[in-house]
Amino acid sequence: MPSVNLTSAFDKPPADAVAYFKSKGYAVSDEWHDMLTSAHSKAFTVARAQNMDVLSAIRGELDAALTQGLTAKQFNERLTPKLQKLGWWGKAKNAMGDDIQLGSPYRLNTIYRTNMQTAYMAGRYRRMLSRAKTHPYWQYVAIDDGQTRPEHKLLNGRVFRFDDPIWQTIYPPNGWGCRCRVRALTEAQVKARGITVEDGSNYVQPFDAEIISRETGDIKTVPHARVKLPPDDVMTPDLGWAYSPGQSAFGTDTAIAQKLGKVPDPQLRAETIQALNNSPAREAAFELWTKESLARVERYQLAKQANNAAGLKANGPRPQHKTVVSFLADDINQQLIDKGIDPARTLVLSERALAHAHSEKHQQNNTALNVEQYSNLSRWINHPNTQVLWEPARNQVLFVLKQGEVSIKAVVKYAGAGTELDTLINVFKVNSSAIESGINGGLYELWR
Template sequence: MPDSNLTPEQFAQLMKLTPQDAVDWLMARNLMRETFAWEDIFQAEHNTQFTISRLARVDLLQDIYDGIVANVNGNLSRRDWMRDVEQLLRERGWWGLNEVTDPVTGDVVRTRFDAARLKLIFDTNTSQAYAAGLWERAQRTKKTHPYMRYVTMDDGHVRPKHRAWHNVTLPIDHPWWDQHFPPCGWRCRCRAEPMNQEDYDLGYTESRPGAEFDANAPIVQTPLVKIAPPSPMVDYVNTRTGQIVQVADGIDPGFGYNPGKARSQALKDLEQAKLQRAAKGIADAAKKDGMSE
């Protein structure tokens, strides 16, 4: 836990989105898996597995995955990644329209790789990685910044239900963040920001909409929303497995989880499993040596 007397500069440095936590999350997803529908790997399963729907080549998955890790690690731009992946897919005969056979249904399905799809693949994976990294940083700094604020781009492209969450500011460990930690859908541009007690008590945020066009744009004060909004759950049927899951209304199926929190829980589960195995090994060794009955 950080020192409660951190200066603003020290906190800014600590919260700077250096990529290590994001890279750690990506590196943990080192199990390549061929899938034929986005529902084949659902929600928190993405913490350990990497896939691109209908790309039936594990070697290509590995190359694309390595490129995303390199980008988040600061070694490659999105433009460079897209250029390299397009060249790779062209060389392997996967650029443009292809047909693959779904092993579950036996159907021949079409898949297209073009610039728009590469952007979606890149943006989805990197935004999830940065969300996981931000969550882990926020956990380390919650002594000085115990709240999290939901922030939209506040423009005409924001989903109406996401706009209703703008400025929702709750304790970091509030259960609302279990499903509402952005991104909350495909191409979602929302983000979360840590907040200290002083700003929370002030009760509002300040912004200058249009400042990029008008240096004299007036400051707008927007009140914080300090109560979790209603969060009705809706049933979603995974068409691949038949499993019924509940997702908060306004969140795209597959995004109803907190990547950073899910990763932390997965690490705890792994540690507990190792401890249990170790405990059994110690007990077995003791029996073998006649140290216990």
């Protein structure tokens, strides 16, 4: 497979890809399958790299490769002597006494190709989302040559809307060395070419796969998915690749939030936060995440009503499936610091919290939001008319947007000093009069 040369792909450093890669934390694993699917979007890991110095060296050179557009050959030439000096090279013995491969030219090529392509596609995903209003149809493109896997060819030319949940599974790369990509099309282009836009919402079939560890011999069960394509074809991504790196990489936003706190100029800090919160690409990404997650929640509720155990397992809300709703405004951040709380500066919504907000109970008592309201959550939290309240008894920040007699309220709970993520735990409709009574009665402090 040819090397991925980012210099030839961009006229300038690929900022989106660089941001994606830099956002990753560090994680240590014995084998590649210990860090499967979307976990790779949040943490950088190399199998069998048990030494943080080794991880730092590899990540540093990958960072340089992304920023400077280095080829695989340049990457290898720079990194090899560093790994040899650290002793991470050649063969070694594992806990069972078997030979394992540490650093080698072949492994460095694999590390380079995998990380370059994943970072590039994550950046491309975000850019495509920013054009979704004018180019709402996405077409899967497989490189048609002797190296292309037959299963990847099955997707070639197929078109789905940008917000079709199938992209969460098939957005490339779909395996080691995958060179597939996605092109965005306008409605006029789709009509002119006579393209059929498919609904892939029911194509994906989740299942549990088994892996035998070469290190220990243990059998591990991991979540995976296959795609059933009409009429009778089946496409299955490589194990660990049935996810979209762009959708999973909300770690980019959390990394940006950490850097915001180090900006000394308060005006520049405030302007940066405002620009981030008003970004059409971010709003589009949040809307897509919300609709896909809410559809999953509703499928889960239908399965629950039908007492369908398989449906419950396949569509249950995923607690680790999260997205950033908004960056915390500077004045609210300072108010929390004054309370002895060290906020993370990002408001994060999990699929589990969304499932709670949209529960049957909340729907029956008419406090649940509709799909459009959930999708606009990111926008109205930053609306100039949104009130920001502090509830001392519960250590909660409330974002309240009044809409006549009914208000939409989002709740962010703070456990105390030092919090990993500012998690939005609930959002629902309340009577506007109840909010006013709480302010007048001293139940809430009005911060904005």
